[in-house]
Amino acid sequence: MLTIDQATYDAIVAHAKRDHPDEACGIVAGPEGSDRPERVVEMVNAAGSPTFYEFDSTELLELYKEMWDRDEEPVVIYHSHTATEAYPSRTDIGLASEPGAHYVLVSTREHGNNDGPVEFRSYRIVDGEVTEEEVAVVPELG
Amino acid sequence: MAIEVRIPTILRTYTDGEKAVTAQGETLSALIDDLEANHAGIKDRLIDNGDLRRFVNVYINDEDVRFIGGLEAKLADGDQVVVLPAVAGGAGETA
Numbered sequence: 001m002l003t004i005d006q007a008t009y010d011a012i013v014a015h016a017k018r019d020h021p022d023e024a025c026g027i028v029a030g031p032e033g034s035d036r037p038e039r040v041v042e043m044v045n046a047a048g049s050p051t052f053y054e055f056d057s058t059e060l061l062e063l064y065k066e067m068w069d070r071d072e073e074p075v076v077i078y079h080s081h082t083a084t085e086a087y088p089s090r091t092d093i094g095l096a097s098e099p100g101a102h103y104v105l106v107s108t109r110e111h112g113n114n115d116g117p118v119e120f121r122s123y124r125i126v127d128g129e130v131t132e133e134e135v136a137v138v139p140e141l142g
Numbered sequence: 143m144a145i146e147v148r149i150p151t152i153l154r155t156y157t158d159g160e161k162a163v164t165a166q167g168e169t170l171s172a173l174i175d176d177l178e179a180n181h182a183g184i185k186d187r188l189i190d191n192g193d194l195r196r197f198v199n200v201y202i203n204d205e206d207v208r209f210i211g212g213l214e215a216k217l218a219d220g221d222q223v224v225v226l227p228a229v230a231g232g233a234g235e236t237a
Contacts, residue, residue, distance in 0.1 A: 023232050043229075051234030057199045057206045060226055073151075081233040089233050095197055097152045097227035 002122040016080035025053040028076035037075040078104035086119035096125035156184040171213040197228040
């Protein structure tokens with residue numbers, strides 16, 4: 001199960017809506033081993049595409065070095081699908097490289113840049129196998 | 143000549159869980175061969191058809207090797223190498 005606080009959830013959804021129709025991407029870092037998504041880091045989609053996302057390689061290194069300095073890890077890796085459901089594509093599955101992370105997908109296909117509900121789903125992706133998990137949105141992390 | 147190589151989580155199965163290992167080589171290509179000698183199987187995760195895999199990033203002293211010669215990038219004692227898989231994906235079925 002992914003337990004996430006409301007403010008973090010809202011930040012991810014806002015990012016996805018803002019970048020629609022391109023895919024938005026980012027991570028939520030947390031202390032190593034804690035499973036606590038505490039610090040949202042919005043990333044630029046270097047692909048700038050409605051069907052693909054990729055962190056810029058230089059920004060990727062900066063992000064990881066910052067996390068190493070802070071003894072953090074990527075607890076959540078999120079991105080949006082803008083015309084399809086919030087389910088990992090073959091590309092998502094093939095490129096998933098953080099077996100410890102929650103992969104969050106947000107679909108903005110229904111309301112685009114506008115207000116309105118989105119699909120917000122979370123998965124584990126390990127060795128090509130996708131397992132959906134429950135998402136618990138809490139007022140604050142305990 | 144000792145070069146520290148930072149190993150990402152997903153490749154630590156090849157390094158007995160170690161986050162960083164030391165290796166040697168005067169080029170990235172030689173370094174990867176040296177890694178393979180001690181951590182069999184890791185080379186195939188980094189190289190495909192004689193070139194760096196598209197979705198694997200390697201940095202020498204914070205420079206993406208794609209901008210400094212790729213597999214032929216030069217290494218010197220004390221250099222720091224970081225391997226990071228790309229964070230990428232998307233709705234498209236082909237990357």
